[in-house]
Every structure is written in C-alpha cells, then in structure tokens.
Amino acid sequence: MAVRKGIESSLAIAEAAAACNVDCIAAYPITPQTHIVEHLSELVNDGVLDAEFIPVESEHSAMSCCCGTAAAGARTFTATSSQGLALMHEIMFIAANLRLPIVMTVANRALSAPINIWNDHSDVMTERDCGWLQIFGENGQESTDLVPICHKIAEDKRVLLPIMLNFDGFIVSHVVEPIEMLTREEIATFLPDYEPQQRLDVDNPITMGPVGMPEVYTEAKMAHEAAVRNAYGPICEILEEFGQKFGRTYKPVETYKTEDADIVFVMMGAASETCMSWVDKVREQGKKVGIVRFRLWRPLPVEAFKEAVQGKKVLGIIDRHFSPGGAGGPVAQEVKYTLYGEKDAPKAVEVVAGLGGRDIDFDTFDKIFDRCQKVLDGGEVPPFELIQARGGHYGKI
Amino acid sequence: MAKQSPAPNWQDLALGCATLEAGSSRYQKTGDWRSSRPIWNFEQCVKCGVCTVFCPEGCLKMNADGYPQVDLDYCKGCAICVTECWTGCISMEEEKD
Numbered sequence: 001m002a003v004r005k006g007i008e009s010s011l012a013i014a015e016a017a018a019a020c021n022v023d024c025i026a027a028y029p030i031t032p033q034t035h036i037v038e039h040l041s042e043l044v045n046d047g048v049l050d051a052e053f054i055p056v057e058s059e060h061s062a063m064s065c066c067c068g069t070a071a072a073g074a075r076t077f078t079a080t081s082s083q084g085l086a087l088m089h090e091i092m093f094i095a096a097n098l099r100l101p102i103v104m105t106v107a108n109r110a111l112s113a114p115i116n117i118w119n120d121h122s123d124v125m126t127e128r129d130c131g132w133l134q135i136f137g138e139n140g141q142e143s144t145d146l147v148p149i150c151h152k153i154a155e156d157k158r159v160l161l162p163i164m165l166n167f168d169g170f171i172v173s174h175v176v177e178p179i180e181m182l183t184r185e186e187i188a189t190f191l192p193d194y195e196p197q198q199r200l201d202v203d204n205p206i207t208m209g210p211v212g213m214p215e216v217y218t219e220a221k222m223a224h225e226a227a228v229r230n231a232y233g234p235i236c237e238i239l240e241e242f243g244q245k246f247g248r249t250y251k252p253v254e255t256y257k258t259e260d261a262d263i264v265f266v267m268m269g270a271a272s273e274t275c276m277s278w279v280d281k282v283r284e285q286g287k288k289v290g291i292v293r294f295r296l297w298r299p300l301p302v303e304a305f306k307e308a309v310q311g312k313k314v315l316g317i318i319d320r321h322f323s324p325g326g327a328g329g330p331v332a333q334e335v336k337y338t339l340y341g342e343k344d345a346p347k348a349v350e351v352v353a354g355l356g357g358r359d360i361d362f363d364t365f366d367k368i369f370d371r372c373q374k375v376l377d378g379g380e381v382p383p384f385e386l387i388q389a390r391g392g393h394y395g396k397i
Numbered sequence: 398m399a400k401q402s403p404a405p406n407w408q409d410l411a412l413g414c415a416t417l418e419a420g421s422s423r424y425q426k427t428g429d430w431r432s433s434r435p436i437w438n439f440e441q442c443v444k445c446g447v448c449t450v451f452c453p454e455g456c457l458k459m460n461a462d463g464y465p466q467v468d469l470d471y472c473k474g475c476a477i478c479v480t481e482c483w484t485g486c487i488s489m490e491e492e493k494d
Contacts, residue, residue, distance in 0.1 A: 097413060098413040098414075098415075099413035160412060160413075197412060198412055198413075198415060206416060206419070207416035207421075208415050209413075209414075209415075210414070210416045212414055216404075216414070218407075219405065219407035219410055220407070220410060220414040222407040223407040223410050223414070226407070
C-alpha cells in the first residue's frame with residue numbers, strides 16, 4: 001500500500017526516480033532543481049540506489065553523458081532548469097533524433113537576463129522544437145507520479161523518445177506537500193525492466209549518429225516527426241493504465257468546469273491550481289468560466305484540445321513566455337494553429353503573465369476575465385499583451 | 398547510408414537513423430574527393446612502409462613485391478605520405494579528369 005507523507009516535491013521526485021530503479025544519473029546542480037540531483041546523489045552514496053551517479057562539469061556534459069548511457073542501454077535520468085536546459089540545447093536534438101529514452105525533470109525557471117531564478121516557462125518553451133516529448137505536472141503529487149509514467153512512455157517500443165517532465169520551479173519543486181509515494185514494488189508492477197531495442201554493444205557493433213547527407217536528412221526528420229506524433233496513442237494508454245492501477249488518472253488535455261462555460265482560460269503548470277480556486281470563487285458570482293490545461297505539450301494533443309474548447313466563445317490564453325517582436329506567446333500560437341480555419345472557432349484573448357516569478361493571483365485572473373467578457377459582449381479582440389507590465393504594454397511603444 | 402539503397406524511404410531507416418552494419422563506411426568511395434594522386438618512384442623506394450603507417454585513410458598496403466600500393470577508391474590525395482617519406486620517392490600528380 002502506497003504511503004502518504006509530507007515531503008518536499010523535489011525529494012519526492014528523486015525518490016520516485018530511485019523507485020524506478022534508474023541505472024544512471026548524470027546531472028549538474030542548478031536552482032531550483034538542485035534538490036532532486038542532490039538527493040539522488042545521497043541515495044546512490046548511501047547504497048539505497050544501485051546506480052551510477054556521474055557528476056559532470058556542466059549541463060552540456062550532463063546531457064552528452066546521458067546520451068552515452070542511454071545508448072549503452074541504461075535507464076537514464078537527469079534533471080535541470082533554465083540556463084542549464086539552455087546549455088543542453090544542442091545535445092537535446094541529438095538525444096531526440098538518436099531516439100534515446102532519457103527522462104529529464106525540468107523545474108521551470110526564467111532565462112537570464114536579468115538574472116532571475118524564479119518560475120516561468122521560458123526555459124521549456126524555447127526547447128519546443130528539439131523533438132522531445134514534453135509533459136507538465138501541476139503539483140508535487142502529479143510530478144512524482146509522472147516520473148514512472150515518463151520512463152514507461154520513453155521506453156515503450158512504439159515510442160523510444162526522450163521525455164521532459166516539467167513542473168514550476170519553487171512553486172512545485174520546493175513546496176512540502178502530502179504526497180502518496182509509490183513503493184519500488186508497486187512501481188515494478190507498472191514499469192518493467194528496461195529492455196533496449198538497440199544499444200551500443202562491442203559484440204554487435206552499430207553506429208549511432210552517423211552523418212546524414214542531404215539525400216537522407218529529410219527522411220530522418222520525417223521518421224522523427226512520425227515517432228513524436230505516433231507517441232500519442234501509447235501515451236494515452238500508459239496514462240490510463242497508471243490511473244487504473246493507482247487511482248490517479250492524467251489526461252493529455254485537462255479541463256476544469258468547462259461544460260457550461262462561454263469563457264475558458266487556457267494555460268499550463270501550477271498557476272492552473274490557483275486558477276481553479278479563482279474559478280470556484282467567481283462561479284459563485286454567476287460567471288461561467290472554466291479552464292483547459294495542456295498536460296501533454298509534445299506531441300501537441302490537437303484533437304483533444306479541439307474537443308475541449310468545442311463550442312466555447314472566448315479563450316483567455318495565458319502564456320508564461322513570449323517571443324519579443326514575434327507572434328506573442330507559444331501557447332497562444334499553437335492554440336491558434338489548432339483552431340485556424342475551424343468553423344465557429346472561439347476568439348482568443350492572449351496575455352503573458354507570471355514572468356520571472358511574478359505571482360499570477362486572483363486580480364490577474366479578474367483582469368483577463370474582463371478582457372474576455374468584453375470580447376464575449378461583442379468588443380474587439382485586443383492585441384497580445386504583457387498584462388502585468390507596469391506602464392502598460394502598448395501605452396508607450 | 399546503407400548498402401541496399403542510397404535513397405531509402407523514411408519508413409526504411411533504422412531506429413534513430415543508426416547504421417546497423419559494422420564497417421559499412423567502405424561503401425562510401427571517398428576517393429573521388431581527390432584532386433591529386435600520389436605516385437611512387439620504386440627505384441628510390443626502400444620498402445620501409447612508413448607511408449602505410451601514416452596514411453590517415455588506411456588505404457596504403459604493401460604489395461606482393463613489398464612495395465606500397467594505394468587504393469584509389471579511398472585515397473583523398475592528402476599527401477601525408479609525401480611528407481612522411483624520408484627517401485622522397487613519392488610525388489603528387491594532378492587528377493586530370
């Protein structure tokens with residue numbers, strides 16, 4: 001029987017990785033992810049976890065090392081944040097295209113400059129194109145549960161891709177929560193031993209990562225595109241299996257009180273939980289509003305999202321990152337991609353909030369709701385806006 | 398990059414575009430990069446074999462008579478053999494075709 005205990009989410013995530021019986025961890029400490037690798041290094045040192053812990057000199061080396069151990073057939077885990085993820089950037093594409101089933105937890109944090117250790121989604125969103133699977137946990141329990149789920153997804157023979165498990169830095173990583181911890185035995189009933197489909201083996205030599213001339217590069221990319229997109233089915237199956245086994249079911253797209261809502265907020269991460277409390281409050285005042293959250297971000301659950309916003313009038317899309325001088329926030333861009341050309345597509349009010357640890361509170365949601373309500377009442381759709389910027393977004397540009 | 402087809406469809410690629418056959422780089426006849434080729438003056442050659450040791454392509458071998466022989470399928474004309482030959486018996490000749 002699983003034990004429920006008060007524990008810092010980072011430690012719970014590290015314990016979950018240990019309970020998955022990982023073979024190798026190569027990581028470099030970076031706030032706010034440090035406690036995860038710190039705890040794993042303790043577990044290895046104390047003999048609790050029989051794994052190689054490889055302390056490296058940078059995140060670039062951490063991801064390179066993970067590629068090596070995964071290629072050798074080891075169940076591989078790592079963790080990072082922000083600048084660390086940015087430093088891994090070039091190796092991220094290699095891990096993905098070599099189809100190495102690495103699991104990496106990312107405690108989401110803002111990118112410098114200015115130097116900022118607090119939470120937003122600029123680190124993960126700038127890695128959208130790297131070809132990894134990407135999934136979000138909104139609290140400690142979810143993020144802990146998603147560790148074995150991620151290993152199972154990544155290692156599934158129909159998938160064989162690295163996966164990035166995102167959760168908000170500090171807001172999730174450093175909070176002590178009552179978390180139901182699955183034991184090693186329980187996880188073993190869900191996550192079988194890792195059997196690599198192909199690996200580096202001196203007795204059966206193969207080349208991983210050969211040159212891909214112009215004659216073959218496009219086909220290699222197409223194979224990768226198919227692998228990421230086709231991962232959707234197995235991901236749904238595995239989430240469902242976890243739910244049936246342990247009673248907590250996660251979905252690629254999560255909804256909250258959307259049935260009768262005209263206005264729906266679209267977001268991801270821990271701010272959704274604050275938003276749920278806000279929705280409960282304003283619903284008492286008769287405001288019909290709900291939330292749709294992307295749990296799965298890659299592959300983008302296009303059809304599930306379309307279904308979730310079917311018949312809604314206005315979407316309030318909250319991004320935690322944006323492209324300066326570009327087309328606004330990434331969540332809004334991709335939501336618009338899913339809905340472009342759809343008949344009766346909802347209108348989109350796009351805001352950027354919660355940058356670099358700025359709290360997204362009830363006032364923020366009130367403001368966004370007001371903008372959505374105006375559009376619902378027939379007003380013009382306002383342009384994309386950094387809604388929390390003192391001085392206003394378009395006032396002085 | 399495999400032997401069977403130089404232009405496979407994406408469905409036919411190995412997982413992660415891996416090359417599953419060991420030593421398959423021999424199918425890449427990279428000698429056509431060459432702009433000049435090494436020529437040996439066997440009257441001067443002392444059969445020491447130093448050229449075969451330094452050839453970075455491994456495309457030099459000693460033949461049955463004990464003289465070095467170049468495999469032009471793979472020789473890129475780098476002229477390292479010319480630099481390393483202490484008797485000065487190797488010269489480079491421009492490829493005309």
